[in-house]
Amino acid sequence: MNRLRDRAGLLAAGVAGAVLIVVIPAVTEVYVQFELTLFLIFAILALSLAWVWGFGGILSFGQSLFFGLGGYTFAVAVINLGESTLPVLLGILVPALLAGFLGYFLFWRRISDVYLAVITLAASLIFYYLIGASAGSQYRIGTALLGGYNGIPSVPPINVPGAPAQPVVYGDLYVLTAIVLAIVYGGLRWLLATDFGRVVVAIRENEERAQLLGYDVRTRKLAIFVIGGGIAGLAGVLFAAWGAYVSPNVFSMTFTAQIIVWVLVGGLGTLSGAVIGCVLVQAVMTWLGEAKLADTNLVLGAGFVVLVLFARRGLVPGLRDLLARIRRLGRGPR
Amino acid sequence: MTGATPLLETTSLTRRFGGVIAVHEVDFQVGDGELRCLIGPNGAGKSTFFRCLSGQLRPTAGRIRLAGHDITGDGPHAIARRGVAIKTQVPALFDGLSVLENVRLATWRCGSRAARRRRTEDVLATIGLARQASRPAGELPHGQRQWLELGLVIAGDPRLMLLDEPTAGMTRSEVAETADLVRRLAEGRTIIAVEHDIQFIRMVADSVTVFHQGQILTEGTVDAVLRDRAVRDVYLGHGRDAGAC
CATH class of the missing domain: 3.40.50.300 (P-loop containing nucleotide triphosphate hydrolases)
Structure with missing residues (x-):
């Protein structure tokens, strides 16, 4: 049954990937693709939290920190170097290293879940205020001015590796982002199917039992956190390249909470749920913002109430439960 | 002694x-x-x-x-x-995972995949839960939960x-x-x-x-x-x- 569900999920993911990478660029205008690119970037960020929280059991408010740091690292490096290959790699590596540094103290000191959430949130807010206080010409790294709350404008785009004159923008950036999303999603699915991934899930299910079986939970959690930090950093790189801009707002509490909401709406413990929840929430927010029909927060709040009442575990698990119930009804009483 | x-x-x-x-x-x-x-x-x-x-x-x-x-x-x-392996007072299992997956996780010391599979099958037979292999551990009745935890304890051959x-x-x-x-x-x-x-x-x-x-x-x-x-x-x-x- 599980194998059948896995195959169905894989097929659905494959179809969704083909639609995203092949069909949408062929049938939509560039401005639509430009808008969709942002949704897909956020979906990559949502996947990082789905991995860290939904599978690793680590409630991290720090994904926005790694996202923002990825964006800032890319922006500073690409402004200085003028070519994006190394800055992209740095935008993944630096957040991953920070995740490793933070994770070492969190997991080796056996910080419990609630404190871990608070510490990661505090780290995010420290960066918010720290970067926010960097206005003025004295706050520069090389030729890149940090700009305080105004952020860094005019961030050069990602280019074809080794060819700064060939930028990847608009439709091309959309395709690149869709491919990155597919790779991250597929990579995480593959990772979950490995022995390492099985242990990750086991730790989420019962950390003490995993330890008593001989698994060093600290190293596994550190690995989960570093991978999640790197993915969030990659999303930050794409974000800075997409808008040619990055500001301390990416470290803000509002944005941090938003990532949690995406994952909860889609369904904790699923990868597809994070992508669906993120795209759905962002689409609704964008539409409400443009149409000005009602207050965005009010409508979203009402939506969450309905979700909690009818699909407590989120949309994807709720849908799975519904399908299973229909299947059982179809079989009839035995 | x-x-x-x-x-x-x-x-x-x-x-x-x-x-x-x-x-x-x-x-x-x-x-x-x-x-x-x-x-x-x-x-x-x-x-x-x-x-x-x-x-x-x-x-x-x-x-x-x-x-x-x-x-x-x-x-x-x-x-x-x-x-050293311990069976705790209240069975500590991976409730969301199947019985088979629970035991398999405990066989990491057996080496190759084939050896782990064999060991998993042996343990399931020993604890009498082979027919429950695909059932989530969280759904087992109390007595079988105790046996499954015993299975986790013996799987690593402590x-x-x-x-x-x-x-x-x-x-x-x-x-x-x-x-x-x-x-x-x-x-x-x-x-x-x-x-x-x-x-x-x-x-x-x-x-x-x-x-x-x-x-x-x-x-x-x-x-x-x-x-x-x-x-x-x-x-x-x-x-x-x-x-x-």
Whole structure:
């Protein structure tokens, strides 16, 4: 049954990937693709939290920190170097290293879940205020001015590796982002199917039992956190390249909470749920913002109430439960 | 004790919780291949003693040696890697995973995938849950949850098994089945079991250690210990019959 569900999920993911990478660029205008690119970037960020929280059991408010740091690292490096290959790699590596540094103290000191959430949130807010206080010409790294709350404008785009004159923008950036999303999603699915991934899930299910079986939970959690930090950093790189801009707002509490909401709406413990929840929430927010029909927060709040009442575990698990119930009804009483 | 060098030895092992001394300067030894039962009234310190041995609790003072190696203060995973496995009082399972997946996770020491698969099948057959392999562990009834946890304990082929109340909440027939299972598992292994059930103790134990107020009250064969006046006093109060222990 599980194998059948896995195959169905894989097929659905494959179809969704083909639609995203092949069909949408062929049938939509560039401005639509430009808008969709942002949704897909956020979906990559949502996947990082789905991995860290939904599978690793680590409630991290720090994904926005790694996202923002990825964006800032890319922006500073690409402004200085003028070519994006190394800055992209740095935008993944630096957040991953920070995740490793933070994770070492969190997991080796056996910080419990609630404190871990608070510490990661505090780290995010420290960066918010720290970067926010960097206005003025004295706050520069090389030729890149940090700009305080105004952020860094005019961030050069990602280019074809080794060819700064060939930028990847608009439709091309959309395709690149869709491919990155597919790779991250597929990579995480593959990772979950490995022995390492099985242990990750086991730790989420019962950390003490995993330890008593001989698994060093600290190293596994550190690995989960570093991978999640790197993915969030990659999303930050794409974000800075997409808008040619990055500001301390990416470290803000509002944005941090938003990532949690995406994952909860889609369904904790699923990868597809994070992508669906993120795209759905962002689409609704964008539409409400443009149409000005009602207050965005009010409508979203009402939506969450309905979700909690009818699909407590989120949309994807709720849908799975519904399908299973229909299947059982179809079989009839035995 | 059967061997000259004890497999497990504690020296003045102490564990405090604030002002309460749960385990107080316990000197304990168990030999290789022995099946020892720990008994004692509730609050005697048996489970705390076990949690110190498995690394779940760090002792306040004293030493723990396993086959001559000092393992005092080592974490649970490090102690597990030295071949100590524990069945906890309340079954600790991966509830969201299948029975098969639970056992498979415990076979990591077997090496190749094929060896792990074989070991998983063997363990499932031993604990009588082969037909429940695809069922989520969280859906098993209590008795089967206890057996599954026993399966997790034996899957890694440990040299020392710590069983904390393996028959808790079981029916009489389940207790007899569990005793039979533990007897079979004991071949070539060392087992220390905390138990209250006298039927189980009589069926499996080579010897018994009695805990009282965080200390060892007495040790000896099952019959000798159950005849001991001090043990009867601890369990039932002075001068009453110990037959219902």
